[in-house]
Amino acid sequence: FGALIPKSKVTGHSLRPFLLCSVNSHSHCVGDQQAQRRSKTLVCRLSISQRDGLEMGKNKSSRKGKKAWRANISTEDIEDFFDNSTKDALSGGSLAQVPSDSLFYVDKSRDLSVKRKIEKHREKVLRYDSILQSNAFVEPVPSSTGKKSKKKSKLQIARDTAQQGQKDLSGGDSGMVDIWDDKGELVIKTKKKPKTSVIPAVEVEPPGCSFNPPSESHQDALACAVADEMQKIYRNELGPEPIPLVVPGEAVNEVDMYFLEADSGSDTENENLVEDGKTDLDKRSQKPKMLTQVEKNRRARRKEQLKAEAEATKAAQLSKVIDSLPDIIQEIEREEGEKQKRHLRRVTAIKEKLKSCPPRLGKRKFVPAPAQVLLSEEITGSLRKLKGCCTLARDRFKSLEKRGLVVPSKKSSRK
Known part of the structure; x- marks a missing residue:
């Protein structure tokens, strides 16, 4: 043994009690004098080293017995072991216990068959497709099938409206709705039906206008034509007279105009002066009168009486x-x-x-064309003897005006 006793790396305490125990047991077993001497020298050296302050402020362990020695043993390594085991249990177990099949897999990508050149060529994107994909604003021309699919049938629209009404009745969001929101409900615009004209495109003239009409129908057509002409004549005669462009009479000289103005002005001025004088005299003669209390009471009673009569009436x-x-x-x-x-x-x-007549389109009214009726002298009974007339273009133009497709215009005469 040396003079210095090292500390334990695990607990950090001195190994002095354990060394003393081992030395005493060795001395009892051998029982010779040399062992006793060695133990004495070791105790002396240990006391000297302890006195020199080798343990540097560490708490001294008690020398009473084995129970005191066991109380100073640290359990940090055991606590660390339990902490690591709980962490592994929470994270799914320690990696050392996990089998290798669950950690690794065999890469078999090289075993796939190589694609042919034709398949790779088919997978390539064409140039115009790539341009269209890059520019999202360019829309392709829709086909006729797409237009048909977009159109909804009347039954489908009716079903959608019924479902929407059921949703509204069942109870929707009762909160406020932003009326300017772009994500609103889809509103289906109803197409306005064009007004069909009552006037036919081609009107068939009465049988009296034929080139060889029967006598009765011809007389009826002539009577209608004569009635139209007589209405025009009566309208011009009974209508309001136009303003004449020239008024009959003689021109007045400038000297006569001055005399006329002077005569008319002097008479009016004299009359005004006389009236002003009379009004001034009346104003001067009228003076305010003082009302007595009796007159005031009489007027108040009269006023109340009139008020009661008005209420009664x-x-x-x-x-x-x-x-x-x-x-x-x-x-x-x-x-x-x-x-x-x-x-x-x-x-x-x-x-x-x-x-x-058509609806009013311009400033001029529609004037129907006169009926094309032949006179009794002009009826020949044969198409060969019939006079030619250029009324076809005029008839078509009048038909367009009558149906409201062309604005009626004034008849222009060649100069």
């Missing part, structure tokens, strides 16, 4: 109105019936007018 009128309520109700019903009749007459008149 008002109450009487109100009672008369209340008594005549049935008559008022009947009058209102009669007026409502007349209004409905007038409305029906107006609607039917508009419909009848639309059958013959």
Whole structure:
């Protein structure tokens, strides 16, 4: 043994008690004097080293017995072992106990078959496809099948609306909704149906306008044409007279104009002066009179009497109105019936007018073309003797104007 006793690397305590125990047991077993001497010298050296301060402030262990020695033994290594075991149990077990099959796998990627050149060539992206993929704003031209698929049938739209109504009735979000939100519900726009014209594209003229008409139908067509011409004549005669461009009379000289103005101005000025003088005299003659208390009381009583009479007349009128309520109700019903009749007459008149005339498109009204009726002298009964006329283009143009496809224009005359 040396003079210095090392410390334990695990616990950090001195090994002095264990060395003393081993020395004493050795001395008892041998029992010779040399062992006793050696033990004495060792104890002396240990006491000297302890006195010199080799343990440097460490707590001294008690020398009473083995129980005191065991109390100073540290258990840090055991606690570390338990901590590591709990960590391994929580993390799934220690890696040393896990089998190698679960940690490693065999890479068999080299065993796959090599693809052919044709398959690789097919997988390549073409140039225009790559351009379209890079630019997302360029949309391809949709095909006809795509257009058909986008269109919804009427039954599908009805089902969607019914489902939406059921969702709303079942109870949706009762909170506030942003009306400017882009992610709103899809609103299906209903297409407006174009108004169909009542006037046909090609009108068939009455049989009296034929080149060889029967006598009765020809007379009827002539009567209609004569009636139209007579209406135009009566409208011009009975209409308001236009403003004449020239007024009959003689021109007035400048000297006569001055005399006329002077005469008219002097008379009016004299009359105004006389009236002003009379009003000034009346104002001067009228003076305010002092009212007595009797007159004031008389006026107050008169005012109250007039007020009571007005209230009485008002109450009487109100009672008369209340008594005549049935008559008022009947009058209102009669007026409502007349209004409905007038409305029906107006609607039917508009419909009848639309059958013959188009709606007003421009500043000029549509003027129908005159009926093409042959006179009795012009009827020959043969197409060969019929006179040629260039009314086909005019007839088509009038048909366009009548249907409201062209704005009516004024007839232009060649110069």
